[in-house]
Amino acid sequence: MAECPDLFPVAARGAEEGLDTSASGAGVRHVLKVSMPDTLEDYYAVGTYDDAADTFTPDEDGDYRSWRRIDRGHLYASKTFFDARRSRRVLWAWVNESDSDADDVARGWSGLQSFQRALWLDGGGKQLVQWPVEEIETLRTRRAAPLQGEGAEVEPAGGLREVTGIVSSQADVDVVFEIPSLRRAEGLDPSRLADPDALCREKGASVQGGVGPFGLLVMASGDLREHTAVFFKVFRLLHEYTVLMCTDLSRSSTKAGVYRPTHGGFVSVDIEKDMSISLRTLIDHSIVESFGGGGRTCVTARVYPEHVATGSSHLYVFSNGSDAVKVSKLEPWELASASVNVDDDDGLVGSSVNMCRSEEY
Template identity: 25%
Template sequence: MRQFFYLLVVTNGLFLASCNNNMADKKAGSEDTTFSYRPLYHFTTDSNWINDPNGLVYANGQYHLFAQYNPYGDKWGHMSWAHAVSKDLFEWNQWPLAIPEIKNNDSTTIMIFSGSAVVDSFNTSGFGKDGQIPLVAIYTSHVDKNGKGLAQHESLAYSVDEGKTWQQYANNPVLDIHLTDFRDPKVFWYAPEKKWIMAVVRSLEYKVQFYASADLKKWNLLSEFGGVGNVDKIWECPDLFPITVEGSNEQKWVLSLSAGHPQKGFIAVQYFTGNFDGKKFTADKLDYPLYIDYGKDFYAGVTYNNIPASDGRRIMIGWANCWNYANDIPTKGFRGAYSVPRSLTLKQTAEGLRLFQLPAAELNNYEQDLYSETSVELNNTSKSLDSVKGTALDISFELKADAGATAGINVFKSGDEETTIAYTAATKTISLDRTKSGDTSFHKDFSSVETVHLNNADEKIKLRILIDKSMVEVFVNDGLYAITDLVFPKHSDGGIELFAKNGTAVFMNLDIKNVAKTIH
């Protein structure tokens, strides 16, 4: 056993610091969730509704993050781009509204739907002035009249003051193929041929189209990809990016997009690995569909443009919500949050190439050690970690269970209220059960159990679990699998409990850290 000598001091510190975690909730009563549902270390806007992350770009030493945002309320509508910046992906400073919806004289409105942003380093667009390098946003201009979508095309806005203010391009739209569902452009610079590439979806046809441009204004169709993977739901939010296979010099390309879920009727992000030659994406022959995340609450994930080569990471952020119930979740003062920024890697496995993902390393800068144990063995029983409580934690351990056993951890525990992450050895499955997580009454689709089968599972399973007020993110086996779900506890006790059923399980290298961050 290697429990920290200063555990008592740190644990006491946790309770003193729980103005951020627990005590503010208890002052208002054990079931007052006005404060407790807003995450501490996951991005939210100061108020109102958000959905897809947009325009992820690194520029001038800062990570820029834009968001599908309703400036007027906490339900979907009036889509505009909110804007925030950060130097470390966790401490965000929200800037003024970047790109608001446009009201036309003919009673139509142009909503600013999803898209991307680029640093136009060579001023190919001509938007730059006096040597100032422009930031250019490429978004879907969604034409709406009285709640009916009339058209979708791609348009530009630009900034010449490092993103502080934005101006619409006078000759918008720049790409119009006269469809009502043609959206979510992801644009990046393709250096080998010195041109811009756009991936954009014909949503109802399950197709991604690729276009090229020299100046971001005139676009030519190159090719299209589609008809494979999950086609249960419309396709949205494509991303195309290069990534090196870990442990080699081989470069592959990944095409990701938002579509259906392994459980029909829900939404998720799927991906394909393959090659891109500047014109066409060709997928590897793998057992598609492959998913970024198996939870109900990870969607519209996209990656950052322009991260310096000296850093070299590919970082993705997703919307932590689900369209089935997104307008109904029981939050107050805000509605919508984003996943933790995730660093993606591509590795060879026994089943072929797979994406792995783990929280961006900058999260470590906000963490405080709470509890560490070399080994805990349980035989058909449970163990409450009474000295460790919290609602914003980073928990990791390895787990080995008997062939007939189910073992795991309950978080956000208070009496019978709990969210359960479990490994069932007989079926080699990891599950996240939120049926007893608290308030599940607001929508019939919310109460659920998410399950993922671990192919070629080793004897020991590695788990890393992030919890943050109303969010649970589970990373399995160094991030080969992920499960993200929202939860809405009615109590703020933040109890932690280990358990083993129908046999013996050993929890090894158990490490629990408090994420000591205040709301931005």
């Protein structure tokens, strides 16, 4: 059984503008997306839609298990719509709970919506690019203090720099890492490409590697006993390189019984040519949404750290590879709560909710 099917057109040549649902003809491709309850994951295929025959033919053979994922983490039941005013296609999704039912009842709510994302077909024509809608930037308030020696290298083998000056439990962090060399990249058997989650568990943020891991520690306690790591690691595949992106929740909470998975996916970038990679992470208390390589790989996670009940969270840039990495860009912003229109019997009234979604049990 498939849930929440979605069939929509995209421009064939990597244009970021969206298309009306009725678009067809030259220069138009189509995307078929399905949500599969057996895995609680969303899959999609790029292909061709024949309006006369009412048939969709994917570019690549195989069933949904060989299709690409909308998100490599904790995201399900996504749907899109065409925003005609801004000529873009926008995706919303459900981020369900992974904590216990008893905790849901104690909080008084369960489940939430993801941040809204604009999406389009990349220039290669094989995968979607997803990026937070620009309106989220209007919630930015304070920018964090610059790192000491910003633009300099983050030391290898446990290098750590704290980002200060903002409330980092509700934040928008945009960072670019430059890699000085790929010579220490670890070799990877091509068979390991089939299960990036397992590779992320094995090569976690605390495991020192060659080129990486490097990235962010978010929702971290002051003593680092609790933290969620969002990071990259570069591997060598025969005569080329591949970039693994992970969100490691293994140390996200010290509470017994909390679900602490490790999510991962590979990022379709030419790291040998670019020698740099970008990461944007949106943090909203129990949800962490990350966009690697300009939105080519997306990972959503739910985190339930215990330290938030009695203290504040911290944010760090880290490197645990054999070589230092350079932070060529770092823009961390504290985010305000969103003002949302709520429809009641008396018309539209304004209300303040946590970020861009409401939560109910």
